[in-house]
Amino acid sequence: MNNMTSYDEIEQKARQLGRQLELKTGQLRDMEERLRQETERCEQLEAQVNKTNEQIEALIEERVQELRAENEHLRIELDERIMMTDVLHENEQQFRALVASIPGAVYRIRIDGDWIVEFISDAIEEITAYPASMFRWNPVHIYREIIHPDDREAVEQAIGEVMEPLKTFSVEYRIIDANGNLRWFYESGQAVFGVDGEPLWLDGTIYDDSNRKFAEEALQEANKELKRLASVDGLTQIANRRQFDEYMEREWDRMKREKGVMSLILCDIDFFKLYNDNYGHQEGDKCLCAVARAISKSIKRPGDLVARYGGEEFVVILPNTHAEGAFHVAETIRAKVQSLKIPHAHSKISDYVSLSLGVSSVGPEKGMLSKDLVNAADSALYGAKEQGRNRAVLKSCPVYESGSV
Secondary structure, eight states, X not given: OHHHHHHHHHHHHHHHHHHHHHHHHHHHHHHHHHHHHHHHHHHHHHHHXXXXXXXXXXXXXXXXXXXXHHHHHHHHHHHHHHHTHHHHHHOHHHHHHHHHTSSSEEEEEEOSSSOBEEEEOTHHHHHHSSOGGGTTTSBTHHHHXXXXXXXXXXXXXXXXXXXXXXXXXXXXXXXXXXXXXXEEEEEEEEEEEOTTSOEEEEEEEEEEOHHHHHHHHHHHHHHHHHXXXXXXXXXXXXXXXXXXXXXXXXXXXXXXXXXXXXXXXXXXXXXXXXXXXXXXXXXXXXXXHHHHHHHHHHOOOTTOEEEEEETTEEEEEEETOOHHHHHHHHHHHHHHHHHHOOBOTTOSSOSBOOEEEEEEEEOOOTTOOHHHHHHHHHHHHHHHHHTTSSSEEEOOOTTOOOOOO
């Protein structure tokens, strides 16, 4: 009878273990499916970013070609107008008809001690909101006063370079119009010389180029933002794995050229799966963000990089840093995270969220790969976990002697 009871208990326990195994298997399948979906989503996002970058680059190239064609067209028009200067002097009405058809302001300035604006077309009011009478028969410095202070020297220099026959000038600059708005102007012109070879007038045109410039700046900013998004982890807003890989190779090559020392710190949140399982993924995400901020605040130099390496792992690149300094940074990071006092009741080593860190340093030499340093830091991280977690462990990379650490 006792044997039958024992068999029944064993069979009951076996069934319980079977159900538990089925539950765990289902959970693993769910996790695999979520991982697959997240991977697909990341691939789709990357494809969208790449496609958007290509579209923006195509738009920029198309617009640049259009502007080049427009500038060439305007240059041809200006050359034709200069060639007709003598004829236009004989017939003022023809001159006015011509300048009225140009999409910008046309001027003639007498080159003498005062540089008097003998003529400027009414179009100047359309683009500056100042009446043409404000500039006509007045010294040119009155117009120069509306030019942005930072651009005045460039304008004067461009005009000064055309005081020789057959030379033309063109210059882009900003002005402040009568309404206080910033505008971008494109000005081009040429000096007219007398029979004695002395310059008599400066003829030129002024175009409002604001729409093109503002559109160009907007495209540049959009492109910068897209590049930033492509290199930033969406959750923690620090560098992502892609940026880490690119920066790691770039700095590795630089340290190799300069015979410098590179250090790497791999950080792993202790028992993060238990944190996620018990507090939920939303709290897990908050924890990842808080840890990312703490690590970033521990890094002081602009040349260092903090990145999300994957899951609950983070990585810190420290160019021109020896092992002693890297280990000090690692301890600073560990203490910083510990000071956050993020409750972790299910941790097996602490009441709060903690980090294990692996540190390694190397002076890159010919034949070495950056992955050698990554592998050494990963091995040090494994050692930190083996020694009880919530600690930093330093491990030298092959062929590099760290000194008295």
